[in-house]
Amino acid sequence: MTDWSWVAYTVLEVLIAISCFLGNALVVCAVCIGIRDSLREPTFCFLVSLAVADFLVGVAAVPLAVLLDGWVSVTPDLCLLLSCVVLVLTQASVLSLLAISVDRYLRLHIPLRYKALATQRRTWMAVSVCWTLSCILGFTPLFGWRNYSSLTSDFTNTSSSSSISPPCTFLSVISLPFMVYFNFLGCVMAPLLVMTLLYTQIFRSLQGRLKESCPQAQASLLREKRLACSLALVLILFAGCWIPLHLMNCLLLFQGPRAVTRGTLYTGILLSHANSAVNPVVYACRIPKIQQAYSQIWRRFIVRLNCCHGDKQVCQSIKGSRANHIETCGSGGKSTP
Structure with missing residues (x-):
């Protein structure tokens, strides 16, 4: 990119980071302080988990995305560790969205057993499982699936000639086959398909119950439908913001570096980060x-x-x-x- 394009990209990243920080901090405060007994409801616990992941995108992922573009020179192992942090936060968002969809499905389809199953203790255990799995899946490149050989050779050649480490970039340590086959297809698309099926079942069930229910029960069902629509919108925005970047990775893998221009790639990165800044606006507009x-x-x-x-x-x-x-x-x- 030209100098002015790089300046524009950096300014936009800074604005997105500030929006993520302030917006999601407000969401956490709203749920934990502003809504009485909200943390007893599993959906709001998972929303807090999603907001924390989005908050950390602004605090850690966006600054790392700017730095991991050749601006810092660190050892290959540290470069790989920093790159994996971005993957962990993305995975935490996906699994939090999956937990929300499962919770709404169970609440609707097994209402009598739901209260006994969805206790506060089990809910926070589910949140812990989501973050543990996110760390395991996000840090998978540390266990071997990485661009180790090329990076090590570059590091060896550089260190032999000078004491300065080679520039650290995301794709210099993270393998494109890993990003496409494991991260995109396995860790993003598979959960998105499951969530799509769950929300389809939720809306079909709600539509059928609204037709058959009495006027007194319809008010509760309409509130349930409104919340389901809001959460489905969060899911659609996540898919719309993240899938373009993953599709670019597919093009880079199958057609080579010339398949995607640098400006297009940075636009995809900005769009993926902007998703974390948009979610608090959706909550404010859609959830009473x-x-x-x-x-x-x-x-x-x-x-x-x-x-x-x-x-x-x-x-x-x-x-x-x-x-x-x-x-x-x-x-x-x-x-x-």
Whole structure:
């Protein structure tokens, strides 16, 4: 790429990283603090897991993607380790989405057994399993499936002539056959196909129940359908943002380096990273509980900002309302929400 193109790419990556950091931190705060007892619901636990993965994309994956483009010179083993971090975070997103789809399917198809199965302890165990599997699958190149021979020869030749290590790039250590056959087909496409089948069954079941149910039950089913649509949208956006980059890897493997221009490849990288910044916007627009939690957090932030700027009337009104609430609770009364 030309110099101005590289500057534009770097600026966009910085903006995406900031958006991932702020947006997903807000999601975690909204679920953990703003929504009461939300972490008792498996879906929101898996949403937190997905938000943490997206948050780490902004903190780690995006900076590494910029650095692992020949800007740093490190040993081959360290270059490989840093490259695998990006794969781990991608896999964590895929498995969190898979866990969400399985949870919604079980909730709909075995409602009587669901509460007994989806306990808080088992939910967090499932989150732990998702992240453990992500580490195993993402760090697979460390166990041998890598561009070891070419990188080692380059490192040996460079180290013999000077003390500077060769530039570290993602594809210099990560094998294209690994990215296509293992990562894309096995770790991304297979879960996406399973999730597509699950959501197809979920929507068919919901549509049938809505036709047969009474008006009182339809409200609950409509809320379930709205949430399923929102989560399916997150899945569609993930596929739409990540599959183009994987298809480029397929072209590079089967047709050689000239099949994909450098600018096109960087566009695919930007699109994949942008997915982590888009998810918090989807939650805010589509999930009512998170909308309410966002509103509460922003209100608290604005009130505290006013207090910090010396708005004594606001601070006194807040203290007064808190004192009245405590007095009411102490006298056995109930405060209105």
